[in-house]
Structure formats: C-alpha cells, structure tokens
Amino acid sequence: MEGKPVLEQLSAYKPGKQVKDIQNEYGLSRIVKLASNENPYGFSKKVETFLTDNIKELNIYPDGNAGELRKTVADKWQVTESQLVFGSGSDEIVQMLCRAFLAPGLNTVMATPTFPQYRHHALIEGAEVKEVPTIEGKHNLEQMLQMVNENTKIMWLCSPNNPTGGIISKNQLHEFMLKCPKHVLIVLDEAYYEYLSKEFDPSAITLLSQHKNLIILRTFSKAYGLAGLRVGYGIADESVISKLNVVRGPFNTSSIAQKAAVIAIQDESFLDETLGYNVEVKHDFEKFLDQIKWGYYPTETNFILVKTPISGMEVFDFLLKRGFIVRPGELLGCPQTVRITLGQKDDMKELQRILYELEQQVSKER
Ligand SMILES: *Cc1c(COP(=O)(O)O)cnc(C)c1O
Numbered sequence: 001m002e003g004k005p006v007l008e009q010l011s012a013y014k015p016g017k018q019v020k021d022i023q024n025e026y027g028l029s030r031i032v033k034l035a036s037n038e039n040p041y042g043f044s045k046k047v048e049t050f051l052t053d054n055i056k057e058l059n060i061y062p063d064g065n066a067g068e069l070r071k072t073v074a075d076k077w078q079v080t081e082s083q084l085v086f087g088s089g090s091d092e093i094v095q096m097l098c099r100a101f102l103a104p105g106l107n108t109v110m111a112t113p114t115f116p117q118y119r120h121h122a123l124i125e126g127a128e129v130k131e132v133p134t135i136e137g138k139h140n141l142e143q144m145l146q147m148v149n150e151n152t153k154i155m156w157l158c159s160p161n162n163p164t165g166g167i168i169s170k171n172q173l174h175e176f177m178l179k180c181p182k183h184v185l186i187v188l189d190e191a192y193y194e195y196l197s198k199e200f201d202p203s204a205i206t207l208l209s210q211h212k213n214l215i216i217l218r219t220f221s222k223a224y225g226l227a228g229l230r231v232g233y234g235i236a237d238e239s240v241i242s243k244l245n246v247v248r249g250p251f252n253t254s255s256i257a258q259k260a261a262v263i264a265i266q267d268e269s270f271l272d273e274t275l276g277y278n279v280e281v282k283h284d285f286e287k288f289l290d291q292i293k294w295g296y297y298p299t300e301t302n303f304i305l306v307k308t309p310i311s312g313m314e315v316f317d318f319l320l321k322r323g324f325i326v327r328p329g330e331l332l333g334c335p336q337t338v339r340i341t342l343g344q345k346d347d348m349k350e351l352q353r354i355l356y357e358l359e360q361q362v363s364k365e366r
C-alpha cells in the first residue's frame with residue numbers, strides 16, 4: 001500500500017530497547033535507563049494515591065476541553081483559559097502545529113541538532129525544512145533569522161535545547177522576536193523549563209501579550225515524572241490556539257492523565273525534591289567529568305551531553321553491557337558524545353566507576 005511519497009524517506013520512531021530484552025540479552029539482574037530524560041525519582045505520591053484509589057468512570061469519555069486542568073494551568077501562569085491547548089504529550093502539540101500551519105510550498109526553520117519531531121512532522125506535511133547548526137550547542141539565532149523568507153511559517157526554538165542543553169535567555173528571545181517577521185509562528189519548546197535555575201528569568205509567558213506569533217510548549221513528562229500518562233500543553237494567543245483546536249482530536253488527553261496532571265502541578269514539594277536531587281547529582285557528575293578530563297555541554301536540565309574520547313556508540317556499548325542505557329550522540333546528530341539522563345545518586349556513582357574504568361582503558365591505548 002502506498003502512502004504519501006515523503007514517508008519513504010522517513011522511518012517510524014525507533015524506541016530504545018526495552019529493559020527486559022536487554023536484561024535477557026546480557027544476563028543482567030538490573031538495568032539503569034538513562035536514555036530518555038525520564039524522572040528517576042518517580043512521580044508525586046499524591047498522584048499515586050489518586051491512581052490507586054480513585055479510578056472510576058473509565059467507560060466515560062474524558063472532558064475534551066480538559067476543563068479542570070485548563071483552569072489549574074491558567075491560574076498557575078495567569079493566562080486565560082482560551083490561551084491553552086493540551087496534548088497527548090507536547091509531542092502531539094508539535095504534530096498539531098505542523099498539521100495546522102505547514103503545507104507544501106511553505107518552509108520551517110530549526111536548529112540542528114535539536115528535538116527530531118519538528119523535522120519529522122514538518123516533512124510529513126510537505127514543508128521544506130531549513131536547519132541551522134548550533135554553535136557550541138546554542139541556537140544560532142542570527143543565522144536562523146536570515147533563513148526566513150515570505151514562505152516561512154514556523155520557527156522552532158528549543159530551550160533548553162535537547163540534546164545540547166543550550167539556553168536562549170529571555171532577553172535574547174525578546175530581541176529575536178522583535179526582529180522576526182510577524183507571519184512566522186515562533187514555537188518555544190520548554191520541555192525542561194522546570195529545571196532552569198532561577199537566575200534565568202523564566203517567564204517567556206510575559207512576552208505573549210506583545211507577541212501573538214509565539215507559542216510556548218510545556219510537558220508533564222520530565223520534571224513532573226508523568227511521561228507514561230502523556231500530557232503536555234501549549235500557551236499562546238487565542239488566534240493560534242483556535243487553529244490547533246480544529247486539528248486536535250476531540251478526546252486527545254485521557255481523563256486519568258488530566259486528573260493526574262492537576263494533582264502533580266499542585267504538589268510543589270515533589271517538584272522541589274526532584275530539582276534539588278537533580279542539581280546535586282549534576283554538580284557531582286560534572287566534577288567527575290572534570291577529573292577524567294571529559295568535556296561536556298553546560299546544562300540546566302536533567303540530562304548532560306558528554307564529549308567522549310571514542311565514539312558515542314562505543315561508549316554506549318560499553319555501558320550497555322554493564323547495565324546502563326544512555327543515548328549515543330551519533331543517533332542525535334552529535335558524533336563523539338553521549339547524552340546521559342542524570343539518574344539517582346547511587347546509580348550515578350556506579351556509572352562514574354564504570355566510566356572511570358573505560359577512561360583507563362582508552363588512555364592506555366592513546
Ligand atoms: C521530551 C521532550 C518533548 C516531548 O515530551 P512529551 O510531552 O512527552 O511528548 C518535547 N520536546 C523536547 C525538547 C523534549 O525533550
């Protein structure tokens with residue numbers, strides 16, 4: 001059966017190996033997955049209580065408007081309810097954006113490397129993709145602006161950028177928006193927003209009143225630890241949201257996910273705990289990398305892109321055999337790196353021991 005011709009050039013998302021399969025393949029009793037930037041501390045106990053005690057009415061369709069969640073998020077960020085759209089993860093909002101705004105004859109600008117779903121869905125809609133290499137992991141905003149022409153419809157900014165961690169400050173963003181033509185929709189993907197330290201003025205949201213061509217994407221998958229439930233959201237002017245609502249499926253987030261997200265966003269102590277542990281582990285791991293003289297990109301997230309003395313793929317293999325799953329940079333457009341999710345303290349200590357062993361081997365061969 002033939003699909004759209006462009007599908008021949010693309011492939012389905014290749015999920016990382018399942019933990020069970022790796023355990024069987026290598027005869028390992030325990031696997032630590034540090035490959036998808038999931039929250040190693042789980043999720044709010046309050047959400048867990050809800051999930052074990054309160055699941056009722058699964059025979060009923062969810063609230064297609066996600067009313068309670070909408071109100072909760074609108075209150076949190078002081079925006080109107082009509083400025084919000086919810087998706088089955090922010091992944092789905094990326095898809096909705098492409099579906100609503102891109103078509104053959106139009107083009108879209110993004111960094112490389114960056115989150116791969118922008119490119120994937122843009123190509124499916126038949127748009128031309130213009131990719132601008134990052135500089136030391138940061139978006140080259142000047143160059144990206146120069147790529148814009150009258151057929152440019154979406155500009156993707158990922159901050160902090162996955163996989164490099166590069167950040168666009170609020171000032172840089174504002175300056176950029178003042179220069180960028182208004183017919184271009186700027187998508188600011190802030191999947192790791194919660195991890196940003198407070199010295200970065202976080203509230204790109206305050207730019208929304210001046211800039212109707214901006215949408216900010218957030219997710220419950222990372223710091224809130226709800227990747228398995230699939231819920232994310234976009235904040236933008238009503239004129240953007242109303243287009244997304246047309247392409248959005250009527251019941252695109254489940255009733256359980258909506259309720260869990262409401263509880264999660266109100267449990268600030270779980271979030272603070274996650275962020276506290278994460279910073280501690282980050283500093284410790286950075287110190288270790290300095291000791292073995294491996295480079296890395298600065299990070300304000302729950303992952304770190306490490307520069308490796310051999311190929312990222314070889315580091316990946318070495319770690320996999322010892323029970324740690326990371327992402328080789330070769331698969332992310334950053335050769336000679338690995339992206340490592342910052343895990344729990346004890347696991348990271350064990351990882352350090354293994355990386356030290358690897359560094360000893362590599363330096364002997366140098
Ligand atoms: C993880 C991630 C997402 C997707 O998150 P979901 O809400 O789980 O779909 C989007 N953007 C970036 C940059 C991410 O790293």
